[in-house]
């Protein structure tokens with residue numbers, strides 16, 4: 001089976017071309033592909049399949065030709081992946097599988113159709129306005145941190161750190177705790193510094209994330225959108241540009257109350273052939 005490896009600010013993916021939806025992709029195959037010692041290694045898998053050929057996306061087939069079938073590294077499915085949609089778009093364009101219309105490309109996801117655009121060498125996607133749904137806490141080691149629940153198509157819990165806690169000092173080798181009643185399908189937890197001024201944006205924050213289904217990653221696009229929404233809310237605003245530094249680089253999020261544009265680099269670094277029986281055997 002052919003594969004491509006790509007990443008967006010270090011959030012890395014195995015892309016599997018399966019235009020006609022013929023691949024029997026299972027959670028254990030996905031986990032084996034994402035295994036960093038025995039497989040290719042990645043935070044998740046992006047199956048590239050026509051919307052008309054996948055039962056989860058057939059309803060979007062009139063709007064978007066391609067469906068990003070996203071799987072986390074542990075083999076679970078997720079509704080949305082912001083960096084994934086950017087890498088997925090890059091893959092479609094590089095392989096001549098899609099042509100932007102009026103500069104944009106619709107991509108179907110489990111959370112609906114998002115619009116991608118290519119500008120100045122970066123790929124941006126509009127994930128739609130994040131929804132702040134209330135307060136919740138996360139626990140980490142001996143810490144209990146107040147957070148804000150944000151729905152970006154997938155669930156997030158954004159914890160702004162008090163000045164006394166250093167972002168780099170957090171131990172994210174273990175999953176943070178959260179209230180399962182508040183997040184029945186799990187949650188991605190972002191730890192973030194207070195907003196500071198920066199040239200070229202309205203605010204600047206630094207973020208680390210523990211992703212549902214993938215553990216700590218170098219970047220999370222939907223998480224950056226959630227963090228930006230909270231940073232603007234804390235500044236009394238609903239619109240603005242937020243620079244979000246993640247361990248893998250910088251993402252820029254632009255909110256206007258209706259759309260939420262996530263911008264950053266997306267690259268494809270390798271192409272090859274997987275021996276599936278050996279991988280899964």
Ligand SMILES: N[C@@H](CCC[C@H](N)C(=O)O)C(=O)O
Pocket residue numbers: 011044072077078079080081082083084154155188211212213214217219220221222223
């Ligand atoms: N890294 C992604 C989010 C991937 C899905 C997430 N782990 C979940 O389960 O919701 C991004 O860039 O948004």
